[in-house]
Each structure stands twice: as structure tokens, then as C-alpha cells.
Amino acid sequence: MTEGHRIDPVDWDAFEADLHDITHRCVERLRAARDTPWIAPPADMADRVKITGAGQATGPLFDRVFTDIVPHATGNTHPRFYGWVHGTGTATGVAAEMVAATMNANMGGRDQGGAYVERAVIDWLHGVAGWPDGSGLMTSGTSQATILALSCARMRAFPQVRAKGLAGLPEMRVYIAKGGHSCVKKALEVMGHGADATHQVAAPNGVMDVEALRAAIAQDRAAGLHPLVVVGTVGSVNLGTYDDLNAVADVARDEDLWLHCDAAFGFWSRLADAPWRDLSAGIEQADSVAMDFHKWMAVPYAAGAVLIRDEDLHLKTFRERPEYLAAGGAGLAGGAWWATDYGLELSRGFTALKVWATVEGIGTKALGAQITDNCKQAAYMGELAEASDVLDLAAPVVSNLCVIRPARGKATDLAARLQIDGDAVFSTTMVEGVSCLRAAIVNHRTTRADVVASVAALGAAVRAVD
Structure with missing residues (x-):
């Protein structure tokens, strides 16, 4: 191979043929999604x-x-995958990923078309949240988004804090709410405040007790601590519950605290039919919101976002422009919006x-209808469980x-049995000290027939317990 051709394909026609074959196999995998449950990796997977590092042609x-x-x-x-909150991905997303990889654009900044696309996504999110305007940034997911949001609250x-760090801060x-997502605790650990900075508030039936x-807050102030943020949970990971965001917003306003909404998957109920679209009422009052696209919106992993109401504050928290990143009036160094000014990367x-x-490509109407379907499917699963003699x-x-x-039987054992047999994937959680099986339905391929089959398989597994 000669200089300048060491990495590109030597034979572009052969590569194109291989790529067509790869694309065909990917489409066949998507087409056969119903026939491809989880299969445990073999003992010799590692x-x-x-990696041998020897090099190999694209085909083999x-x-x-x-x-x-x-x-x-x-x-x-x-x-029939209902475990944790794992999205399913879409064919449209697969195609977009290939195009994005072909462009290989660094979206940290510079005057390029992709920056306008990201701004368009953020602007659309403002509308979904009920915000007239604001700021925001694409992230890898809600975990990263939470760090950005809490950093703005602290700023x-x-x-x-940017110049002096934590020195001298209270x-x-x-x-x-108790049972809220652990990403908040991890964010505070990364930010240097430690896990003890998280105050879990009583949450009967999975909803924060506002009183x-x-x-x-009053107790912590009396102890000389500094209340900083109230996190409203918009779709809890354990039970799918929503805090009363209007009531939580009242407290945040009265106490001059930042209101952050952890809306990793629950944000998208805003696209659903009533009554589910009303579950997040009050989110329009938030100072920041974090959400994922790779869960209920079926965008391929990983894709999340953070919304920050105050753009000036957002910039003050993260903008850093050394001489090698200086803005220019023309050329690639131009452009009014650089993503790096709004985050860490x-x-x-x-x-x-x-x-x-x-x-x-899919449209908000179809996406909202799918989200509505999933809520109806969860309700139906609940009805089947209540009607069962062993559930x-x-x-x-x-x-x-x-x-x-x-x-009877351990929820963890039952879940593992169903997973290994390829019947369905439930995960587990604790409710009032009892281990239970948990189904988070965010799957656009799930039907009522799948729900019936999954509950039947679970019931059979319970009956088989000695």
C-alpha cells in the first residue's frame, strides 16, 4: 500500500459489495427481531x-x-423484552447512524450543518416541554445530562465555583423522592459533593411527599446546610410514577431552589394521549430537564439531552475558549452556536x-400512538396479573x-428462567421489601398477544416452583 492509501479500502468496489451484504444482514436482523431473543454468550466468547491485530478483509x-x-x-x-428500560431502536435510526458515521463530523463546534440539526432538536424539545425558549445540549444519556444540569444549578x-472550586462552599x-434514579447521587459524587449530599424524601406510593x-429543607437549613436543588421524578424506574411537579415547583419557588426534572423515559408521555400526557404537568416550570431518546423514543443507543432554561447561565457554567478555539467571523471557525460551550466535551x-x-421520518403522531399503546399494554398486563391465581x-x-x-419462588430465579428459555425478559425490583418482577414496556414491537404470552409464561414458571 502506498502513502495515503494505508487505511482506505484498496478495492472500493469490493468494499461496496461487502457493505451491501452487511446492510442486507442488518435489515434481516431487524426483520427477524421477533425471532431473536437474548442468547447467553458462549463460554469461549472472550x-x-x-484482538490479534493481524488485519482482515471486510467480508470475513x-x-x-x-x-x-x-x-x-x-x-x-x-x-417480549421488558427488562430495565431498554429501548428497541428503529430502522430509520440504523440508516441515520450509517450516514453520521460516513460524515464523521466532530460536533463540538465550528460552522457546519450538523450544528443546525442539533439546535433544531433542542428547539423541538423546548416545545414538547412547554417552554417558549431556552438552552440545551445533546448528551449520551440522562446520567451525563444530570451532571450538566446540577452544575448549572451550582453555578x-x-x-x-469555576475559579475556586469547592473551597469555602457550604x-x-x-x-x-426515595427510589429516584441513582444518577443524581452519582452526579453529586462526580461533582465533589459526595453521596451524602443526596436527601431522599419520603415517597408513599412512589410519589414525593411535598410536605x-x-x-x-427546613431541617437542613437549621443544620447549616445549603439546599440547592429539588429533583422532580418524571417516570420512576421502579414503578413508573410521576411526582406532582406543580406542587414540587411551588416548593422550589418558595425556597429559591433549582427545579430539575429527571425525565429519562417519562418525558415522552407528553406525546401520548390523555390521561398519560398529563402525568408530567408542571414540567414547563422546571429550570432543567434530562431525558433519553434511546428508551421510549426507540432511537438507537446512545442518545439523550438536557434542557437548561437560562442560556446565559448555561454558557457561564461551561464556556471555555482558549486561543486554539477562538471564534471567527468566517470560515469553519465561525458559527453562532458551538456545542462545546454548553457542556464538557x-x-x-x-x-x-x-x-x-x-x-x-416517523412523525410525532405515530411516536405518540406507540407510547400510548405501551401504557395500555402495561395496564393490561396488570389486569392479567390480578386475574392470575399465582400472580x-x-x-x-x-x-x-x-x-x-x-x-412463590424468588423473583430473580423466575426472571432468569424466563430469560434463559427465551420466553420474556423481566427485570426485578423491591416493593415494600418484597422482590418482584418488573416490566417496563417501551418496545414498539410489543403487542397485546406478547403481553398475554409473557404473563402466561411467568405464571407457568411460578407453578413449576417446588
Whole structure:
């Protein structure tokens, strides 16, 4: 190989033929999603994928991919996968990912078309949230988005933090309903405040007790602590519940606290029919919102976003322009919006394209109808559980989560049995000290027939317990 041709294909026609074959196999995988449940990796999986570094042609290389790797994916593309909150991806997203990889654009900044696409996504999110305007940024997911949001909250209260760090700052508290997502605690650990900065507020039936919140803030102030943020949960991971965001917003306003909404999957109920679209009423009052696209919106992993109401504050929190990133009036250094000014990363992929393509290609009406279907399916699963002689509903179905308590047997053992047999994927959680099976239905391929079959398989597994 000569200089300048060491990495590109030597034979572009052969590469194109291989790429057509790879595309065909990907489409066949998507077409056969109903026939591809999770399959445990073989004992020699590590040996199969060990890197030799010898080099290999595209055709045999991807033969290995489809033989050794693809069959042992998580299985979340299957219509009976309800574990955790794993989205399914879409064919539109697959195509957009290939285009984004072909462009290979660094979306940290510079005057390029992708920056306008990302801004279009953020502007659309403002409308979904009920905000007239604001700021925001694409992220890898809600975990990263939470760090950005809480950093802005801290910057508002302590603008010296960028220069001085944590020195001289009081001990802070961030309030979240008991059972709220652990990404808030992890964000505070990364930000240097420690896990103890998280104050978990009582949440009967999975909903934050607002009076308990007021009491906790008063108690912490009396102890010399600094209340900083109230986190409203918009779709809890355990039960799919929503805090009363209007009531939480009243507390945040009265106490001069930042209101952040953890809306990883629950944000998208705003696209659904009533009554589910009203579950997040009050989110329009938030100072920041974090959400994922790769869950209920079926965008391929990974894709999330954060919304920040105050753009000036957002910029003050993160903008850093050394001489090698100086803005220019013309050329690539121009452009009015650089993503790096709004977050931690300078090197960023074109995540926004697969989101933009999903929303534009599928349409909000179809996406909203699918979200509505999932909520109806969860309610139906709950009805089937209640009608069973060996299953019971562990908590009311509020949105798209159904938590089932088996009459006997360990929930973890039952879940593993169903997963290994390829019947269905439930995950597990604790409700009032009892281990239960949990179904988070965010799958656009799931049907009522799948729900019936999954509950029947679970019931059979429970009956088989000695």
C-alpha cells in the first residue's frame, strides 16, 4: 500500500459489495427481531473476540461479527423484552447512524450543518416541554445530562465555583423522592459533593411527599446546610410514577431552589394521549430537564439531552475558549452556536442526526400512538396479573411499568428462567421489601398477544416452583 492509501479500502468496489451484504444482514436482523431473543454468550466468547491485530478483509471480518457477536446482543430488540428500560431502536435510526458515521463530523463546534440539526432538536424539545425558549445540549444519556444540569444549578448559587472550586462552599443538599434514579447521587459524587449530599424524601406510593420535602429543607437549613436543588421524578424506574411537579415547583419557588426534572423515559408521555400526557404537568416550570431518546423514543443507543432554561447561565457554567478555539467571523471557525460551550466535551459524535431522522421520518403522531399503546399494554398486563391465581399486582400501574409479585419462588430465579428459555425478559425490583418482577414496556414491537404470552409464561414458571 502506498502513502495515503494505508487505511482506505484498496478495492472500493469490493468494499461496496461487502457493505451491501452487511446492510442486507442488518435489515434481516431487524426483520427477524421477533425471532431473536437474548442468547447467553458462549463460554469461549472472550477467545472469539480477542484482538490479534493481524488485519482482515471486510467480508470475513463481518462474517465473524454476525456469527460471534450479533447473536449474543442484549435482546432488547425482541418484543417480549421488558427488562430495565431498554429501548428497541428503529430502522430509520440504523440508516441515520450509517450516514453520521460516513460524515464523521466532530460536533463540538465550528460552522457546519450538523450544528443546525442539533439546535433544531433542542428547539423541538423546548416545545414538547412547554417552554417558549431556552438552552440545551445533546448528551449520551440522562446520567451525563444530570451532571450538566446540577452544575448549572451550582453555578447559579455559587458563581465563584469555576475559579475556586469547592473551597469555602457550604455543604449542599439535593432533594429527590426515595427510589429516584441513582444518577443524581452519582452526579453529586462526580461533582465533589459526595453521596451524602443526596436527601431522599419520603415517597408513599412512589410519589414525593411535598410536605416531607418542605420539612427536610427546613431541617437542613437549621443544620447549616445549603439546599440547592429539588429533583422532580418524571417516570420512576421502579414503578413508573410521576411526582406532582406543580406542587414540587411551588416548593422550589418558595425556597429559591433549582427545579430539575429527571425525565429519562417519562418525558415522552407528553406525546401520548390523555390521561398519560398529563402525568408530567408542571414540567414547563422546571429550570432543567434530562431525558433519553434511546428508551421510549426507540432511537438507537446512545442518545439523550438536557434542557437548561437560562442560556446565559448555561454558557457561564461551561464556556471555555482558549486561543486554539477562538471564534471567527468566517470560515469553519465561525458559527453562532458551538456545542462545546454548553457542556464538557469538545469531541462529540453526530447524535442529533438519528434523533432528527426518527422524529421527522416517523412523525410525532405515530411516536405518540406507540407510547400510548405501551401504557395500555402495561395496564393490561396488570389486569392479567390480578386475574392470575399465582400472580398479583405489586403496585398500581400508572404509566408503562407493571410490577408483579409472584405467589412463590424468588423473583430473580423466575426472571432468569424466563430469560434463559427465551420466553420474556423481566427485570426485578423491591416493593415494600418484597422482590418482584418488573416490566417496563417501551418496545414498539410489543403487542397485546406478547403481553398475554409473557404473563402466561411467568405464571407457568411460578407453578413449576417446588
